[in-house]
Amino acid sequence: MELIIHTDTLKKALYIVGRVISANPSIPVLSGVKLEGVKESLIVTGGDSDISIIKTIDLKESPQEEIVEQGTLVVPIKYFHELIKRMPNNSLVTIKKLYKKVQITCGDIETTLSGLNEEDYPAVPEKPPGDGISIKGSLLTEMIKETQFAAAKSDTRAVLTGVNWNFKEEELTMIATNSQRLALRKASLKTNLTGTFILPIKTLTELVHSIDKHQFINMYPSESMFTFQSEDLILYSRLISGTYPDINRIIPKDSATEVVVKKGRLLEGIERANLLAAQWKNNNVTLSMNMDGKIRLSSSTSEVGQIQERLEPVDVQGERNLKVSFDGKFFAEALKSIQEELVSLSFGGSMRPITIKPYNKTSTMHLISPVRASS
Amino acid sequence: MELIIHTDTLKKALYIVGRVISANPSIPVLSGVKLEGVKESLIVTGGDSDISIIKTIDLKESPQEEIVEQGTLVVPIKYFHELIKRMPNNSLVTIKKLYKKVQITCGDIETTLSGLNEEDYPAVPEKPPGDGISIKGSLLTEMIKETQFAAAKSDTRAVLTGVNWNFKEEELTMIATNSQRLALRKASLKTNLTGTFILPIKTLTELVHSIDKHQFINMYPSESMFTFQSEDLILYSRLISGTYPDINRIIPKDSATEVVVKKGRLLEGIERANLLAAQWKNNNVTLSMNMDGKIRLSSSTSEVGQIQERLEPVDVQGERNLKVSFDGKFFAEALKSIQEELVSLSFGGSMRPITIKPYNKTSTMHLISPVRASS
Incomplete structure (x- = not known):
């Protein structure tokens, strides 16, 4: 595995993917970011047991950037991200796997970091089939911001720590409550899906942080997982299991x-x-x-x-x-x-x-x- | 004691004076800010056992602001400052002492806070006589910023936690060291003073925060105290006692x-x-x-x-x-x-x-x- 990429491009990708990588993950290899060179693309993956982000960078358009040798490497995000952040802008950096090490070279700067074993890196889930449900990034962001703050910070009922997404009759309704206050936001969506899903706050925060508000996002809900996909980004999230309380009975029907x-x-x-x-x-x-x-x-x-x-x-x-x-x-x-x-x-x-x-x-x-x- | 003042003017004064007021002072009354209406001025005082700041606000020029009734009050800074911060800008606020309470009125907003006993408030030190040593605010700020970071964060030798100011032959030299690194900055000053003073970091931080860089500051060093005075502000600071190490022997005389x-x-x-x-x-x-x-x-x-x-x-x-x-x-x-x-x-x-x-x-x-x- 060897690639040449602009420092700026790599900084942007690590800024998004790096945030979901835990310092103390359940399996050690998840403390690393996975770089995969496939044909003319670099695929950057990070995640923990609850959430994964996969960012694809197309190197075809840029004459100086390239995958010199296809392959995969995993390098600890902590040092790698801090190092890339401190590399000069508008420069090319060469990243090369050398047995168990990763060599990072940028002009007169030569670095070697110990790598992690890429064979231990868990496989990412399969994206569910079909076209998904399309939503504008700006609307999705708005809906999340108007509800997520109202979820319980901690609660014996895990369902209240998430936001309930309810699809019904071509409408998506997001609801969050901590039992003392409730926020609700609905919007029309082209879908005939009927179903309810409870999304963790961390997923929603990372979604708002990583998506391009001008793009359309495709959503693929399934029983235990929710997948978001835009042009160059996939976000997988586990769902919170359990039954969300029925809020219809607490919404006042009349007022004085x-x-x-x-x-x-x-x-x-x-x-x-x-x-x-x-x-x-x-x-x-x-x-x-x-x-x-x-x-x-x-x-x-x-x-x-x-x-x-x-x-x-x-x-x-x-x-x-x-x-x-x-x-x-x-x-x-x-x-x-x-x-x-x-x-x-x-x-x-x-x-x-x-x-x-x-x-x-x-x-x-x-x-x-x-x-x-x-x- | 009763006064009418613009919320903006009071906000600015509390922003400077409020920072030196401790939440847990050695005597309870020092958790308050003192407001003193004298003739056509409001004098705002705050401090702890190490440092005091006195800001004078001239109300003469403004037709709407005035000292309605001369006198003194002390009010807990915590609530008073937060409250004034949240008052609308470009508004007049009336502050009135009512027995043991302080009434604060701004348009349709009426507040009462419990006061502190102004008779318990310690007298501020006397400013030493004479004209002091004059220094431009911008130069003083620059000299402090170039040295204070090098002082020891904590040290068994208290002198190293401060910055040594050495006056000699019409020159001021500031020196800070933690024994592993040292910062030195000197400048010419019109003074025939010879003497050495160790200023606490907190004093220097508050000085940089509060002085107007375009004004000249008069400095009045004395044996146990250092006084800074500008047009509308006085800052008193205790000094760190002890003998600062002689740094001349560690400054290299030649180099390879x-x-x-x-x-x-x-x-x-x-x-x-x-x-x-x-x-x-x-x-x-x-x-x-x-x-x-x-x-x-x-x-x-x-x-x-x-x-x-x-x-x-x-x-x-x-x-x-x-x-x-x-x-x-x-x-x-x-x-x-x-x-x-x-x-x-x-x-x-x-x-x-x-x-x-x-x-x-x-x-x-x-x-x-x-x-x-x-x-």
Whole structure:
């Protein structure tokens, strides 16, 4: 195995593949990155037991880059990546397998690293057959960003640490919840697939990091694995097994009060209130309204102090007497995930969840559970 | 005590003063920031037992800002600073002492924080008499940045954790060393002072953070304290007591080889070599030269690999047979602190310190001790 490649091209590939390689993998060879020279392409593979990324670099177009000798090598990602990062830009680097070592040469810089045994490297899974379900990279990224933050950081129910992807009637719905808040985002998709899959957060993070937002991504769901494929990249991920809770019963069907408010102004107020709510287990912030139709946000911490502010909604419909306490941190995170400038809030009473939606848009919804008021 | 001030002005002051306020100070009141309204100025004070900063804000020029009622209050910096940070820009905030509480009002935002007892706040030291020694903010900043990194992070000899400032014959020399490397920077100053002072790193960091580089700073050294004063800021610092080692005996008087080299190229090479030197206690990197007059940098870690590269010096004078090992991390830090593009290296032999200077400049000097080669 011997190849010549631009340092910049290799840096970009390692930046994507390197992140999924674990420092302490279940089998030692997985601490390495696999470089495979096949015809006029370099295939860069990295992964652990949960996720693998395969990036293909086409060397045909560049007269200086080439696979000098076909073959495979595996080299520890830690040193290899750091070394390539520090190689000068706009230069050619030669990478050559020499028995158990890997020689890396770039101009007057000569390096040798110990290799790993490429025969120990596990085979990557087979891509499921068919054309897959096509989705624009930018839409996929948007949907993930609007939901993944709401998943449980840790939970005895493993399913809650992932995001539920539900395919039904030419629609994909992503749902994440930690039982105190929930984020939901749906979009139309050309597929007749019906099925539900729970994707680990790490997969979604790496997906957002590695895909080209301008490209279309093909998705291949299967029983235990989800595969994403773009022009030059394949990402395999295991799925979280288990049954995701049925969220339909917790989504409020009606509301007593509907308020439209400027998102930026509301977020600033919640973040100020959060300052004095941090001593409470649930970051208790209280939102109230009386007949004047103005929103009041308040929080307090005995010994430290209290904060209260008023803000003028854009519109109020329904019942004006309103008081509900909630976790201000969860509320702020929901608002931050919304791109739009106006949001609609729905209230069903002090012990009913609050619904947050971008104004005039039904594809995104956030639910925040009420908490017992601290005072 | 009551005042009206622009949120932006107060944010800027707290950004400087807030950093020197400790979360767990020796006396509880020092966890607060002191606001003092005197005539048409607000004086903002913060500090701990080692360092105090006093920032004066002149409210005369602004028609909307004013001291409504003269007086003093102390409020916990943690909540106050976070709260003011989150107040809208371009707004006026009213701060009012109400018995043991502090009321903070900004438009529709009303906050009350518990205050601290201003009578417990320790008196700030008296500024020593006289005009002080004047130095341009930019020069002071430059001198600090070129030396402070070389001080010991921790050492049984407390003096080595500071930077030695030596005034003599209208010159200020700053010296920092951790015994394995040394940084020295001198500059001419209009003063007939002769004396030596050891300044804590924290003081130097806060000084660089708080002073206006375009202003002149007046310095007032005294036996146990050093005072810095600019137009609107005073910084008091305790000094480190003890005798700083005499460094004159370790500065090489002659050299066998003088090399001029491009700093950027050398730094890149050292940083690559450092990658494979990190397992050694002293990050052993070896620099060598033979009759071809090229510099070779190398390092190796058994099990992992080795690196070697050549680089062409701009000029070589003297003995060409040369081999010396040193701590590559210290060498890289010295190079990074140098602004100039060319550096001069002087070598006296494999067991003599290496001298690094910006080319054709004698006011800055770095020394790196040799280490025993790892192979």
